[in-house]
Amino acid sequence: MSETGVQLAYLAAAVLFILGLKGLSSARTAVRGNTLAAVGMAIAIAAALLDAGVLDWEWMLGGVVVGSVIGVTAATRIQMTEMPEMVALLNGFGGVASALVAGAELLGYWDAGLAPDGVVATAIVLGTLIGGLTLTGSLVAFGKLSERITSAPVVYGGQQVINALLGVLLLLVAAIVALDPLGATQEYWVLAALALLLGVLLIIPIGGADMPVVISLLNAYSGLAACATGFVLDNAALVISGSLVGAAGLILTKIMCDAMNRSIGNVLFGAFGAVGDPAAAGGGSQGTAKSYTPEDAAVIFSNASSCIVVPGYGMAVAQAQHAVRELANVLGEKGVRVQFAIHPVAGRMPGHMNVLLAEADVPYEELVEMSEINPQFPETDVALVLGANDVVNPLAREPGSAISGMPILDVDRARHVFVIKRSMSPGFAGIQNPLFFNDNTMMIFGDAKAVVLAVLDAVRSY
Amino acid sequence: MLADPAVALTVLVLSFFIGIEVISKVPPLLHTPLMSGSNAISGITIVGALIAVAADGPMIKTIFGFLAIVFATINVVGGFVVTNRMLEMFQQRKDDR
Numbered sequence: 001m002s003e004t005g006v007q008l009a010y011l012a013a014a015v016l017f018i019l020g021l022k023g024l025s026s027a028r029t030a031v032r033g034n035t036l037a038a039v040g041m042a043i044a045i046a047a048a049l050l051d052a053g054v055l056d057w058e059w060m061l062g063g064v065v066v067g068s069v070i071g072v073t074a075a076t077r078i079q080m081t082e083m084p085e086m087v088a089l090l091n092g093f094g095g096v097a098s099a100l101v102a103g104a105e106l107l108g109y110w111d112a113g114l115a116p117d118g119v120v121a122t123a124i125v126l127g128t129l130i131g132g133l134t135l136t137g138s139l140v141a142f143g144k145l146s147e148r149i150t151s152a153p154v155v156y157g158g159q160q161v162i163n164a165l166l167g168v169l170l171l172l173v174a175a176i177v178a179l180d181p182l183g184a185t186q187e188y189w190v191l192a193a194l195a196l197l198l199g200v201l202l203i204i205p206i207g208g209a210d211m212p213v214v215i216s217l218l219n220a221y222s223g224l225a226a227c228a229t230g231f232v233l234d235n236a237a238l239v240i241s242g243s244l245v246g247a248a249g250l251i252l253t254k255i256m257c258d259a260m261n262r263s264i265g266n267v268l269f270g271a272f273g274a275v276g277d278p279a280a281a282g283g284g285s286q287g288t289a290k291s292y293t294p295e296d297a298a299v300i301f302s303n304a305s306s307c308i309v310v311p312g313y314g315m316a317v318a319q320a321q322h323a324v325r326e327l328a329n330v331l332g333e334k335g336v337r338v339q340f341a342i343h344p345v346a347g348r349m350p351g352h353m354n355v356l357l358a359e360a361d362v363p364y365e366e367l368v369e370m371s372e373i374n375p376q377f378p379e380t381d382v383a384l385v386l387g388a389n390d391v392v393n394p395l396a397r398e399p400g401s402a403i404s405g406m407p408i409l410d411v412d413r414a415r416h417v418f419v420i421k422r423s424m425s426p427g428f429a430g431i432q433n434p435l436f437f438n439d440n441t442m443m444i445f446g447d448a449k450a451v452v453l454a455v456l457d458a459v460r461s462y
Numbered sequence: 463m464l465a466d467p468a469v470a471l472t473v474l475v476l477s478f479f480i481g482i483e484v485i486s487k488v489p490p491l492l493h494t495p496l497m498s499g500s501n502a503i504s505g506i507t508i509v510g511a512l513i514a515v516a517a518d519g520p521m522i523k524t525i526f527g528f529l530a531i532v533f534a535t536i537n538v539v540g541g542f543v544v545t546n547r548m549l550e551m552f553q554q555r556k557d558d559r
């Protein structure tokens with residue numbers, strides 16, 4: 001295939017990626033969009049094979065087969081509740097793949113005794129740095145999401161100073177390698193090791209509930225790493241695709257930060273939710289919360305005409321989405337209008353709640369965004385809060401708390417509020433929630449799934 | 463193709479703006495599939511990995527390239543398959559009605 005032919009194939013792939021992402025603008029066209037993007041990828045791979053020749057086809061085929069088996073197995077077996085973990089791992093794999101390609105190219109230059117020009121050398125350094133950092137950062141995020149390591153922020157004295165010093169050292173070594181890519185061979189491995197180390201240290205202090213931001217940001221990094229590799233190989237397909245992914249990650253990062261009214265700096269370096277956080281000290285107990293039974297709930301539900309369910313991470317942990325769907329069905333049969341209110345940062349990744357409820361066959365028309373559903377709460381008979389806390393905390397409307405200014409779902413304005421929760425423990429922000437003590441709030445303590453099933457039984461037999 | 467780094471930078475910046483425009487229109491409903499789908503797209507590094515393995519070089523370079531192919535393929539295949547799985551859940555509901 002001619003050079004021009006290869007480049008045109010890459011262009012076709014890039015166009016298909018853009019059309020694919022465009023398809024994601026509606027649930028109706030999304031499957032087709034994903035297929036278009038996959039076709040684009042197939043074209044790009046075919047062009048690369050024709051471009052590269054099939055010299056070492058055993059290695060190529062071997063790699064593709066191994067990767068495909070792992071990829072298909074993971075993608076078909078994974079539970080929807082585990083999606084954040086899967087995306088975290090994919091971020092890391094994308095990062096390390098780009099870093100390995102950058103490293104392989106440098107090894108080639110070393111072997112040939114040829115120095116890459118300044119742009120390529122810089123791109124190799126950036127690809128290694130960003131890709132390496134993305135790998136270990138993503139592995140830590142994966143560990144926190146799957147509770148293999150503590151999801152609480154890990155903080156220690158001098159943490160930020162140590163990280164800053166390591167960061168400066170990393171940039172210094174990076175500059176040395178970029179200026180003398182042939183001579184600074186040992187420095188290159190130091191650079192790789194520092195990038196891997198910094199990835200761990202930067203994500204360790206970030207708490208579990210801030211993972212939506214972290215995953216989005218690492219998503220952007222994996223795109224930027226691919227971009228850098230595109231500069232190494234002088235390859236337009238990599239530059240364009242990496243840039244698209246970088247844009248996607250950055251937009252999601254911004255949306256997640258806005259939804260918490262926090263800056264990206266605060267999320268990354270604030271160790272939000274750490275034990276002993278001074279912000280957590282405010283607001284102690286404010287009276288007594290009233291505990292009710294599922295039977296009490298059944299009475300209220302059976303006399304209601306409208307209900308808004310507010311799911312949170314607790315629903316995911318308890319795998320309660322199917323039970324909730326059942327309850328919504330039964331209430332629907334009794335003439336209650338049921339909708340779901342989705343806060344952007346509910347759960348552990350962007351769109352987490354939507355995927356879980358879609359899995360449980362909740363029609364997506366019933367999943368309503370925050371700005372759209374908030375005006376409806378005052379006319380709603382029952383709000384059912386399911387394992388959500390900070391996203392429904394009315395303290396956010398007042399100044400002086402850790403979550404002040406954070407947009408929340410106005411559940412407290414509904415006529416009755418049921419909160420299903422395991423205990424009175426505060427949410428991630430570490431502050432008490434006055435919602436639980438309101439006159440119109442009824443607490444039902446227990447595992448989200450168990451309680452919902454009990455309510456379901458009670459409603460059925462009411 | 464991008465012989466002049468300025469050309470590559472132009473391509474980078476313009477595609478970034480396209481990315482911002484297109485992705486801003488993705489509703490929150492589909493943010494999870496957007497992430498897994500963009501992970502699949504960032505598996506484009508497989509193109510670089512294939513080229514790295516194909517070119518002459520020492521064994522360690524081939525091994526690096528091989529590992530890159532494995533990881534990038536996981537992203538491409540795993541990303542597209544899991545995204546499809548999720549999106550079909552969203553679409554099914556429409557068909558039922």
